[in-house]
Amino acid sequence: MSEQFRINRRDMLRIGSVGAAGMVLGGSALAQSGEYLPPTEVDTGKVVGNKVIFENWRAPADAPSAPPPAPLPPEERVGFALVGIGRLSLEELLPAFGECKKAKVTALVSGTPDKLKTVAEQYGIPEQSCYSYDNFDQIADNPDVQVVYVVLPNSMHREYTERAARAGKHVLCEKPISVSSADAQAMVDACAQAGVKLMIAYRIQYEAYNRRLQQFVRQGTFGRLVGMSAVNVQTVAENGTQQWRHKRAMAGGGSLPDIGLYCLNTARFLTGEEPVEISASIYSPPDDPRFAEVEETVSFTLRFPSNFMANCFTSYGARDDKYQRLNFAEATVGMPNAYKYEGQSMLIGQRQGENDGETELVIQAPNQFSEEIDHMATCVLEDRRPYTPGEEGVQDHKLMEAIYQAAQTGQPVQLEPILGLDAFRGDPATENS
């Protein structure tokens, strides 16, 4: 056996030899309980301001840990009243508050007393902070509530936003802001008059993958953005005729304001531009009572001032799919699950040295609802204008009205160009929301 190899064998066994005493099966361990560093060495992490900071303990080849969350002390957080405790509130929003760092739920509003009681108990909301739709206005007297989060059918958004504003509370309102641009504008006006903030819950604008994609677009990372294909479709139960989503008066439309809105709003958000031309085509299966009042399917194309074009498709008739694909001069970006509650991903097709490659980017993506809610809390705490204020919602309604008009008349609708970027947005959310 060569010298070289024997050296290798020795190296290989060296570590084993050091620990030999502790390695015999069933024997006494070298490593003994009680041997430890003094606590100050064990408890790593320094306090800087009100945060704990750790050093990176990994080599550069590995992702460093994100800094640990530094939540605001419970008593300093902004209190939210949730108006409406349906599916979205129970499945997503109430759990999301558990991941918030600046917000907390302090009141609930509901029309069904037993559900209200059950949910209030689950989340520790005291009885005196539970309201019905009738006595909702008494919320004005509740100092634990600074923001009212309206999670009701679309046609009710205006009333509860206005009542909240009159009660002196800021408003976070689910999308779409309302059922028409006129109503939406009235809500904006009411909040302005009352001196309260109005933010629309466009969660995608607070979602980490879409925000990164926005950076790529704005910074020109992949060159000119040429086109986008956006899909937001899902099914509704066949016996779902009683759902408010199928009633025009309640919903303001069908798949378009409910889910197609994500395609529209995200195209605007990513580029910061506003469309100048819209064409559209609508289809609803005849004789299906679910689509007697509202549309099932809309295809629409947006043309923007930079001549970027977005092909959008939404429907209640196809299995759930929320996909967007962007074609840049120098890259293709696909985002499966682009508009889902979670599970976003991003695939970037690009020239990589002498090869083509498709890279799946891994981004730390916190709960998007928590991010959105914390942004509203931050705006209250720091008196900032929300990134997605009521005006953002008004503009989407104007554009949806143009989509319906284009489909109805069979004529593309031309829109007055709007100069500048982010014409309807407020202060961007930062890393600290």
Place this chain on the structure above:
Amino acid sequence: MSEQFRINRRDMLRIGSVGAAGMVLGGSALAQSGEYLPPTEVDTGKVVGNKVIFENWRAPADAPSAPPPAPLPPEERVGFALVGIGRLSLEELLPAFGECKKAKVTALVSGTPDKLKTVAEQYGIPEQSCYSYDNFDQIADNPDVQVVYVVLPNSMHREYTERAARAGKHVLCEKPISVSSADAQAMVDACAQAGVKLMIAYRIQYEAYNRRLQQFVRQGTFGRLVGMSAVNVQTVAENGTQQWRHKRAMAGGGSLPDIGLYCLNTARFLTGEEPVEISASIYSPPDDPRFAEVEETVSFTLRFPSNFMANCFTSYGARDDKYQRLNFAEATVGMPNAYKYEGQSMLIGQRQGENDGETELVIQAPNQFSEEIDHMATCVLEDRRPYTPGEEGVQDHKLMEAIYQAAQTGQPVQLEPILGLDAFRGDPATENS
């Protein structure tokens, strides 16, 4: 133009026509604010017991929503004291409590007062529930604490488990349970004597994808399990010589007990079997002070009674990778990120009708730390034996000692076969933890 087509055109436009009044750009909307269903129709969801249940509102082609979480009221939850507020506690565990349904943090223990004060404020822990390592035993008098969660360097696990047991508190202890099987057994004995529960925080055994994979294995969904390749590697900073993980007395070993343990423990968990033969090979770069006391790299092979074989590989020298691949008679299952804190996925290669297909399964995967903690809370609330009790940790230490022995002697180690499945496990976690 054919009759058929004219009908189609009419259908196409019908919806648009219905809503025409509301569609004119800038006009008055047909859908008017204030038109809404009575609140009882809006607020869907029925209360059953202490839960709210919704009907499925999607067609069968789409996944139904999971039932909304039904957290225990805060005052009914099990209180946990966190011993050690290092990286894992701050980055993962404290946030995970925000997603728990049965557990809450009620006390903190730390040796660094300013960090303790900062973190206690962030999470609303009252000053009287903050302990140092010195006065930790006073926790016996704290009725808000039912479980002590030990999150310290390995060599300290025994002491704090024993002190907690003496204080009459149940113990949830991070993995590995200790630094040797002898110490581990002493911990089990101490808890038994004190009449408190001891659970080891094997989070993977509570992680949704791995649990589903366990079902596949146990139910024989893909036929006999023939082999498994498991990898758990990551890097450590080059200047990391002061970390306790590099000190044998503190850590009990290097990459093996820290991360290689996942390969070992998961192979046991998935099959329920215990290995009968172990071979192993170790390597550490000579002259690297980080690996003067503990090993960098271990390759080991486990053979189980069913003759299923697991090839495992762990190292501190390679970029982060936590992968397992299982070869069944009728399928291949790959799990990228198998042992990560989040982001698990599962790819199943299988014959599908007349084609081969690889299916990526989408599973609702809650925060695995929250699931683990809630399981401990459930065991306390329902007086059940934890699924991963101290004995599970003792067995892993015995096997790791066999791995070290095999590497040191250059001889495979034969182990007494253990009959039956899940010899060291308690009551399985259910869907409600």
Place this chain on the structure above:
Amino acid sequence: MSEQFRINRRDMLRIGSVGAAGMVLGGSALAQSGEYLPPTEVDTGKVVGNKVIFENWRAPADAPSAPPPAPLPPEERVGFALVGIGRLSLEELLPAFGECKKAKVTALVSGTPDKLKTVAEQYGIPEQSCYSYDNFDQIADNPDVQVVYVVLPNSMHREYTERAARAGKHVLCEKPISVSSADAQAMVDACAQAGVKLMIAYRIQYEAYNRRLQQFVRQGTFGRLVGMSAVNVQTVAENGTQQWRHKRAMAGGGSLPDIGLYCLNTARFLTGEEPVEISASIYSPPDDPRFAEVEETVSFTLRFPSNFMANCFTSYGARDDKYQRLNFAEATVGMPNAYKYEGQSMLIGQRQGENDGETELVIQAPNQFSEEIDHMATCVLEDRRPYTPGEEGVQDHKLMEAIYQAAQTGQPVQLEPILGLDAFRGDPATENS
């Protein structure tokens, strides 16, 4: 050590023991050269007709091998003359003939003598079967040529198709068939008059993944097809102004007839339907000489009689991307590389038992050019009408003219509905082409 285990150990070693004599390192092998089955047992496979058939030697969990190719003897194959030996001919078509089973190259036509000589030598084409554009008509006298494959700039397709037809040769013509529907129709008429077949080289209609997708659509495997998003974009060199593709007279258009045609043609092919409404929008960067005559970018939407809608996007301004995504009632199908020369794939998102899953289907996909060429050869051998005859090309030109008109006028174009499926197609290609 328990009895059970000892038995296991014995089983485990049994095989080893059997072969012991042959296993000693460097020793004499038990398995000795010269020991073999009689040739009839070695040479498996039976001759059935003119094919060799093997039994499946794998378990049902694995894909059986496809039957081995059974190429026609060289002298029985159909001889093709390639007119134009530019990029496509050299990079794709000539190599593809090496994978054909019924076709062979027997003549070449080119205007550059040194290139003609070089390529003829490489592929063993005799000098007397090499033609210039001037003496091309002498091909009439070449009995080795049955089909002329026209691979020239679009505006030259008509002339060479007509000359080939006059020479009594069948014609396979690259897509687009020509530069206008009028020219296209003239080509169809000329071939009909001459009694020769005319096929357009729509390779996607012969590509395995797209053909499987067609089956899914036609058989309703995933329910109603609701929408489709199709993208075909690629870049052109900045100094590419001299390319014929940028000259309207030569190309008939820009990205639309060159690559956007794939979106249009594939939507028609998959459904068998013909569009009834087309809207479109065009953009070309001003002052870019490459786009002085032809368009850079086109977005167009097709509506079909079944109310299926296809959003299509094509451009010369974005990095190569050839993607289609289909939204069905019960599944989502994504096809990266849908229109590429190779590398197609198919991902099917679908409910799978109690989970959502995305399945990547693995299909045996032969060279699509070879399949296309062999289909033409089969049509000649069996006197069948090509699946993609000249009429298929005429229809695409009519539709592209409608797209240009819609973009130019800003008005959607309504088209006379065409009853029935596959109105312009011939006999489907079978598994044997």
Place this chain on the structure above:
Amino acid sequence: MSEQFRINRRDMLRIGSVGAAGMVLGGSALAQSGEYLPPTEVDTGKVVGNKVIFENWRAPADAPSAPPPAPLPPEERVGFALVGIGRLSLEELLPAFGECKKAKVTALVSGTPDKLKTVAEQYGIPEQSCYSYDNFDQIADNPDVQVVYVVLPNSMHREYTERAARAGKHVLCEKPISVSSADAQAMVDACAQAGVKLMIAYRIQYEAYNRRLQQFVRQGTFGRLVGMSAVNVQTVAENGTQQWRHKRAMAGGGSLPDIGLYCLNTARFLTGEEPVEISASIYSPPDDPRFAEVEETVSFTLRFPSNFMANCFTSYGARDDKYQRLNFAEATVGMPNAYKYEGQSMLIGQRQGENDGETELVIQAPNQFSEEIDHMATCVLEDRRPYTPGEEGVQDHKLMEAIYQAAQTGQPVQLEPILGLDAFRGDPATENS
């Protein structure tokens, strides 16, 4: 409408206007047949030496086309005789010759006359170049044959290699070279004595993705290679007892020499190193007649001089899977289908700027069989030593014998270290094979 927008509209329509005359539906096209560039401008591409070269016509964001193949004229190619026309020959090798650039099939050898006749006709092999096993030696007189490609059961490799060498023909022999290292060495000696080349058909060493991976390893692109997990498993039909693969005397072993060999050989090929320590474990299901003589499953671990370790797993009991995963200091590389006939891919997990990313690399991957065969042809044409000569096969047999010994004795086998890289390899294949 603002000025800016009107300008945009004009730009948008400008292109349309230019082409207006040709755009009216059904009208006369502006682009008219017959308008074309002179042929010399159409026929792009320059002749350089005996190759045609095209300029890149795409922007740098897109992959440039590979240069078109420049096959040797048929009469200059190296002629191969195929000995054995079983599954591999018919399904893979004969078709692969259609994609070769330097090789051609000129003779066939078989023991079943009707199959021989059928296949000879399909591939145009003249009757006088068809041989039986009896009259095979007459091939010495056939000037069209320069290489004999042995595609027979393993135990027959030696005889036919020796007979071919005696006939003065070079030999390309399927893997494994034989059934023992002794036989393998005899083959090497026989060819050396006869002055003919001997190459073993290790196709993976000629496969594009594995070759690129070799570059990454050798150039240290991702830092030190720490570990590798390699799997090669597949099933065999249950009634497959009569297959020669289940007879030790014919096959020399079970899954190990047939498919496990790929894991072993590729680990050696990628690093260029030779293992110094081997441990192994074997299992065969008792009472399964298929595994009465040969093993079903082998797990083995290789340790190399650089302390890189490879965990390998092979079995006839699991669904087809051919996977390798490499853990480097700075990246993880996964290769699904690593050892398949086609469909290789490569996923590289790596730090990318501020993110983690997993990149799927797209590499032009020609038919690996054609590459392998063309390499042998090149070695004949240029009198070079094959990259995978007989010695490469001898070494694999020695290592497989060590694997069997380790499994049988339950003791790792230590091997004499071999200095230098690629100790048993010849001249590397170049891009031109």
